[in-house]
Amino acid sequence: MLESNQDLNSGCLQIKPGISIAAESISIQQIRATGAGGQNVNKVSSAVHLRFDIEASGLPTAVKNKLRTIRDRRILSNGTVLIKSKEYRTFIRNREAAYDRLRKLVLLSLHVPKRRVPTHPKKSAVRKRLDSKSKRSQLKRGRRAVSDND
Numbered sequence: 001m002l003e004s005n006q007d008l009n010s011g012c013l014q015i016k017p018g019i020s021i022a023a024e025s026i027s028i029q030q031i032r033a034t035g036a037g038g039q040n041v042n043k044v045s046s047a048v049h050l051r052f053d054i055e056a057s058g059l060p061t062a063v064k065n066k067l068r069t070i071r072d073r074r075i076l077s078n079g080t081v082l083i084k085s086k087e088y089r090t091f092i093r094n095r096e097a098a099y100d101r102l103r104k105l106v107l108l109s110l111h112v113p114k115r116r117v118p119t120h121p122k123k124s125a126v127r128k129r130l131d132s133k134s135k136r137s138q139l140k141r142g143r144r145a146v147s148d149n150d
Helices: 039-043 061-069 091-110 123-143
Strands: 012-016 019-022 026-031 047-053 080-085
Touching: 012 091, 019 091, 026 091, 047 091, 061 091, 080 091
Parallel strands: none
Antiparallel strands: 012 019, 026 047, 047 080
16 A cells, blocks of 8 residues: 555655656545445445556656556556556545555566576586486386296
């Protein structure tokens, strides 16, 4: 969750130091939540649809490109991120949850996986493995029934 609403009041959503999203590129729509909850669900609009336009945001170009390539059902084909939040009973908590999900999605696009360095087993490890295999086969060969042909 957000530590405070100061991020939102300042006009931008802080992703991490140096990277933030302008409030103009995020739109919040208040809707009625579905599902269980009694009559209150039918009267109160507490669920949230957050729309974030990737192109209109102030994110660096590399981050925008990476966001577009992420395979996530929340990222629409037109370059808009649609996040739905309805798990809490209040609009404010659902809005904060939606902002938090957006922050995590952008952080996911910032992650650079470590480059894998291919390795080979050491000669001693290979020798030890082959020796244990031959010992095991000798043991099993010794258990076989003795035939007259040998």
